[in-house]
Amino acid sequence: MLRVENLQASYGAILALKGISIEVNEGELVALIGVNGAGKTTLLSTIAGILRPISGKISFRGESLIGKSPEDIVRKGISLVPEGRDIFSSLTVEENLRMGAFVRRDRLEYQRDLEKIFALFPILKQRLNQLGGTLSGGEQQQLAIARALMSHPSLLMLDEPSLGLAPALVDQIFELITTLHQQGTTILLVEQNVDRTLEIADRVYLLQTGKVKFSGTAAEVRHQGEVEKVYLGGIE
Amino acid sequence: MLSVEFLLNAITLGSLCALLALGLVIVYGILKLVNFAYGELIMITGYTLYLLNSAAPLPWLVMALIGVLVAMFTSYSTELVAFRPVRTKSLTAMLITSFAVSTLLQNAALLLISPRARAVPLPKLFSASVTILGIAIPWRNILTILTSLILLVGLTLLLKKTILGIALRAAADNFQMTRLMGVPANMVISAAFVLSGLMAGIVGLFWVGRTASVTPTIGGAPLLIAFVATVIGGMNSLVGAVVGGYIYGVIFSFLGVMLPQSLLDYREAFMFLVVILILLFRPEGLIRGAGTGERVG
Numbered sequence: 318m319l320r321v322e323n324l325q326a327s328y329g330a331i332l333a334l335k336g337i338s339i340e341v342n343e344g345e346l347v348a349l350i351g352v353n354g355a356g357k358t359t360l361l362s363t364i365a366g367i368l369r370p371i372s373g374k375i376s377f378r379g380e381s382l383i384g385k386s387p388e389d390i391v392r393k394g395i396s397l398v399p400e401g402r403d404i405f406s407s408l409t410v411e412e413n414l415r416m417g418a419f420v421r422r423d424r425l426e427y428q429r430d431l432e433k434i435f436a437l438f439p440i441l442k443q444r445l446n447q448l449g450g451t452l453s454g455g456e457q458q459q460l461a462i463a464r465a466l467m468s469h470p471s472l473l474m475l476d477e478p479s480l481g482l483a484p485a486l487v488d489q490i491f492e493l494i495t496t497l498h499q500q501g502t503t504i505l506l507v508e509q510n511v512d513r514t515l516e517i518a519d520r521v522y523l524l525q526t527g528k529v530k531f532s533g534t535a536a537e538v539r540h541q542g543e544v545e546k547v548y549l550g551g552i553e
Numbered sequence: 554m555l556s557v558e559f560l561l562n563a564i565t566l567g568s569l570c571a572l573l574a575l576g577l578v579i580v581y582g583i584l585k586l587v588n589f590a591y592g593e594l595i596m597i598t599g600y601t602l603y604l605l606n607s608a609a610p611l612p613w614l615v616m617a618l619i620g621v622l623v624a625m626f627t628s629y630s631t632e633l634v635a636f637r638p639v640r641t642k643s644l645t646a647m648l649i650t651s652f653a654v655s656t657l658l659q660n661a662a663l664l665l666i667s668p669r670a671r672a673v674p675l676p677k678l679f680s681a682s683v684t685i686l687g688i689a690i691p692w693r694n695i696l697t698i699l700t701s702l703i704l705l706v707g708l709t710l711l712l713k714k715t716i717l718g719i720a721l722r723a724a725a726d727n728f729q730m731t732r733l734m735g736v737p738a739n740m741v742i743s744a745a746f747v748l749s750g751l752m753a754g755i756v757g758l759f760w761v762g763r764t765a766s767v768t769p770t771i772g773g774a775p776l777l778i779a780f781v782a783t784v785i786g787g788m789n790s791l792v793g794a795v796v797g798g799y800i801y802g803v804i805f806s807f808l809g810v811m812l813p814q815s816l817l818d819y820r821e822a823f824m825f826l827v828v829i830l831i832l833l834f835r836p837e838g839l840i841r842g843a844g845t846g847e848r849v850g
């Protein structure tokens with residue numbers, strides 16, 4: 318469904334992606350792991366159209382995404398939950414969700430989607446009229462994911478959704494990702510929580526300094542000991 | 554001193570300042586650009602009234618409506634032609650562009666019309682007053698206050714209830730994230746400039762009504778007022794702009810009755826003194842907004 322070929326991207330003189338190729342198939346949960354600065358966020362930003370690549374190809378359902386604006390890419394069905402959540406803090410929870418549904422115009426469907434969201438995130442129903450900025454970190458993360466789901470993405474990209482959350486909330490977020498995956502959502506997940514990620518991912522790409530160092534199924538990654546080599550007892 | 558007349562004058566001025574500030578901050582919130590060409594929109598409204606009246610005098614309300622529409626259209630076009638091409642460059646580039654647009658519009662009026670003041674038509678009501686409980690209240694004041702209230706309520710409804718309004722607030726909060734929701738960047742920015750033009754146009758009607766004339770440099774004072782009011786209220790909040798505008802109106806009116814005759818010419822200087830004092834205690838303005846302060850790139 319998503320195909321990235323030989324992608325290069327830079328911040329000024331810093332080459333952050335040095336020719337990355339990945340693929341995500343319909344219904345898969347694919348994880349990107351790697352140490353800080355490996356280029357995971359940069360890869361997601363480039364796919365989402367925030368950053369223009371220098372060279373390489375990105376195609377989604379056979380259509381090239383190169384040169385498309387972020388707003389066009391969302392309309393094609395790719396939704397990003399960025400690192401650090403970035404919910405609209407001066408908007409209420411409900412308004413955040415309405416923004417999430419911006420690309421959808423059907424009022425009735427919106428109501429139905431809200432009910433589905435409340436089933437997944439009961440806490441948001443209680444907080445509906447509260448300002449986004451007044452939510453706790455975990456609630457904000459749930460809102461960020463819920464907001465992305467409101468656009469009915471074909472591909473959901475999550476950038477470190479468990480970052481900075483208490484262990485109980487991390488469990489909750491991982492459960493949620495599993496649920497979404499089981500419901501058929503295609504997910505591209507960036508995570509530092511490697512063990513948990515390997516438990517739920519179908520396939521994994523291990524990034525190192527802007528390149529794919531290793532890719533394979535979660536089981537393969539674990540058996541080859543690649544993760545340990547790269548992380549060198551760092552994060553994990 | 555605190556007579557009804559005084560209060561009425563203060564609120565009238567405050568209403569105009571509030572609208573002025575709103576028009577400036579609606580663009581600032583999203584682009585982080587202080588649009589120096591904002592005052593010229595008022596000039597444009599004035600000249601539209603003048604030109605229409607000398608070509609074919611229509612009922613005032615019709616001319617006023619056209620005047621406001623022309624201000625909105627001018628605001629929209631300046632964004633399209635001047636600001637959009639430099640938007641992704643630096644903020645400095647945009648600031649200089651807005652200076653250029655301001656100068657260009659002023660010089661166009663200077664060359665194409667006249668450096669001297671031109672008379673604008675006013676409705677009869679503007680010079681009439683109504684006596685309530687023994688107090689003569691000018692219609693101009695009543696109209697200013699009512700129009701502002703209607704506009705403020707309308708704008709609030711737009712910003713709170715419509716998806717476009719919510720998108721405008723979202724864009725001021727976090728522009729990039731708003732685009733990631735599928736909101737076209739150009740659409741929200743255009744909408745902000747159109748609304749900014751609406752505010753300037755409507756204020757313009759009352760502003761030129763004060764002297765019944767328009768000059769190429771008429772936009773300077775309202776731009777400064779709008780800027781000072783937003784600084785008082787807080788640059789990152791629409792509520793702050795309104796609050797700042799009313800505070801400006803009240804303080805300015807106060808200075809008018811409190812200062813001795815000999816110092817009255819220095820009213821603006823005293824005004825700045827008050828602003829500096831406010832900023833010493835509240836550097837971000839009275840109302841803190843939620844904007845990230847990040848620029849649109």
Ligand SMILES: Nc1ncnc2c1ncn2[C@@H]1O[C@H](COP(=O)(O)OP(=O)(O)OP(=O)(O)O)[C@@H](O)[C@H]1O
Pocket residue numbers: 328331333351352353354355356357358359360400
């Ligand atoms: N805005 C930026 N300006 C300049 N360099 C940047 C910027 N963002 C990232 N980089 C650089 O690009 C490289 C890749 O960063 P990126 O954020 O993609 O890493 P990451 O894998 O997401 O790391 P983390 O796990 O810490 O989130 C790093 O060397 C980083 O310093």
Ligand SMILES: [Mg+2]
Pocket residue numbers: 357358359400476
């Ligand atoms: Mg990152």
